[in-house]
Amino acid sequence: MLPGENVCTGCGACKNICPVNAIKMCTNFEGFLYPGIQDEKCIHCKRCEHVCPIKKNIENDEYEEYFAVQAKTDEKESTSGGIFAIIAKYVLSQGGIVFGAAFDKNYKVIHKYIAKEEQLYQLQGSKYVQSEIKYTFRQAKNFLDKGKMVLFSGTPCQIAGLRKYLSVTYENLICVDLICHGVPAPKIWKMYLRTFHKNKNIKSIRFRDNKYMKEKVFSIQYGDSKRYVKEYPNDPYIWGFCYDLFLRKSCYNCMFKGVVSYSDLTLGDAWGAENYAKSLYRRKKRTSVVILRGEKGVQIFDQISNNIEYQKVDKSQVIKYNPCIVSSVSCNKERENFFEELKKHCFRYVLKKYYYKGVINK
Numbered sequence: 001m002l003p004g005e006n007v008c009t010g011c012g013a014c015k016n017i018c019p020v021n022a023i024k025m026c027t028n029f030e031g032f033l034y035p036g037i038q039d040e041k042c043i044h045c046k047r048c049e050h051v052c053p054i055k056k057n058i059e060n061d062e063y064e065e066y067f068a069v070q071a072k073t074d075e076k077e078s079t080s081g082g083i084f085a086i087i088a089k090y091v092l093s094q095g096g097i098v099f100g101a102a103f104d105k106n107y108k109v110i111h112k113y114i115a116k117e118e119q120l121y122q123l124q125g126s127k128y129v130q131s132e133i134k135y136t137f138r139q140a141k142n143f144l145d146k147g148k149m150v151l152f153s154g155t156p157c158q159i160a161g162l163r164k165y166l167s168v169t170y171e172n173l174i175c176v177d178l179i180c181h182g183v184p185a186p187k188i189w190k191m192y193l194r195t196f197h198k199n200k201n202i203k204s205i206r207f208r209d210n211k212y213m214k215e216k217v218f219s220i221q222y223g224d225s226k227r228y229v230k231e232y233p234n235d236p237y238i239w240g241f242c243y244d245l246f247l248r249k250s251c252y253n254c255m256f257k258g259v260v261s262y263s264d265l266t267l268g269d270a271w272g273a274e275n276y277a278k279s280l281y282r283r284k285k286r287t288s289v290v291i292l293r294g295e296k297g298v299q300i301f302d303q304i305s306n307n308i309e310y311q312k313v314d315k316s317q318v319i320k321y322n323p324c325i326v327s328s329v330s331c332n333k334e335r336e337n338f339f340e341e342l343k344k345h346c347f348r349y350v351l352k353k354y355y356y357k358g359v360i361n362k
């Protein structure tokens with residue numbers, strides 16, 4: 001049996017492992033993807049069940065070291081300190097391949113790979129929507145088997161899915177995950193764009209636009225050179241994300257928090273850096289938190305150390321200002337009502353109603 005809706009993270013490991021492509025990811029009413037077995041194709045090998053990362057833990061190294069980091073280069077497309085871009089550039093310079101989340105032409109968020117630095121901007125920047133993994137685990141395995149260096153980035157559950165799918169340790173694989181608040185429903189994102197920004201010929205979307213002094217500004221650039229700019233959380237979609245109204249059910253009880261990470265490095269925002277990384281904070285540049293996990297994490301950090309400013313920081317201080325490292329957010333008490341109302345009323349009315357109602361979770 002595949003896991004139920006409360007626990008399945010939609011990582012796609014089952015779809016990727018199925019030898020007869022009998023698993024189809026289907027969208028539920030809330031707009032999240034869940035695996036469905038096509039009986040007519042299934043050969044009952046149970047590989048989909050065995051590969052599920054929530055069913056059996058993967059071995060991981062519990063070593064951790066915390067750093068506050070800023071890229072020395074100006075990484076305009078990045079969300080915080082630009083550390084992802086620095087790691088990606090290192091891998092590309094070695095002839096490697098980089099996997100991560102990008103927008104497709106309709107601004108749906110999907111996983112894909114790039115092999116050239118000119119393409120890196122596509123993967124930079126956080127997209128606060130669940131990304132569809134598609135068959136990227138298979139693609140990564142192909143590159144790894146050919147001896148290519150592969151950097152795979154994603155949420156902690158996606159990395160756990162990849163590691164479980166691969167089942168063996170590859171020396172040429174680097175896994176990077178994010179400190180993760182939780183992922184909103186792709187359907188809500190699609191409906192939000194269609195309802196609130198329709199006919200606007202969108203040119204670009206930045207969930208955290210670096211052009212502004214404030215750390216948290218959401219912006220959409222339209223084709224007519226007008227720009228929609230909102231400071232967090234003053235937009236109905238951003239509000240719903242920040243206050244946990246339409247995150248995936250498994251995110252409210254995430255099994256991949258804290259030391260249970262299967263990545264070599266974990267990246268996040270250095271919230272509260274003014275308290276624990278004062279010298280970097282004074283430089284007035286955005287700062288990331290990097291958690292090194294195990295020997296490979298340390299090696300990669302060493303390789304990129306000439307391209308970053310960094311300072312070792314105290315784990316407890318970092319967690320104090322960024323609790324998502326160790327704990328899941330709680331479910332907004334209006335989540336169920338929100339989705340129930342979507343069955344009966346139009347999207348604009350429901351999203352705005354909950355936005356103006358302002359039910360926060362604290």
Ligand SMILES: Cc1cc2nc3c(=O)[nH]c(=O)nc-3n(C[C@H](O)[C@H](O)[C@H](O)COP(=O)(O)OP(=O)(O)OC[C@H]3O[C@@H](n4cnc5c(N)ncnc54)[C@H](O)[C@@H]3O)c2cc1C
Nearest residue numbers: 078079080082083084100101124125126127153181268269
């Ligand atoms: C859904 C989500 C929730 C987050 N919640 C927190 C949080 O609570 N606290 C915190 O400190 N940081 C959080 N982050 C991480 C943070 O936004 C930055 O990505 C991180 O600080 C790294 O910044 P950067 O400048 O190095 O890289 P950036 O260039 O900003 O990061 C890009 C990386 O993020 C990956 N990525 C982007 N969107 C997605 C997605 N939808 N799914 C999977 N991977 C994605 C890309 O593949 C790439 O590896 C979250 C990110 C996402 C996507």
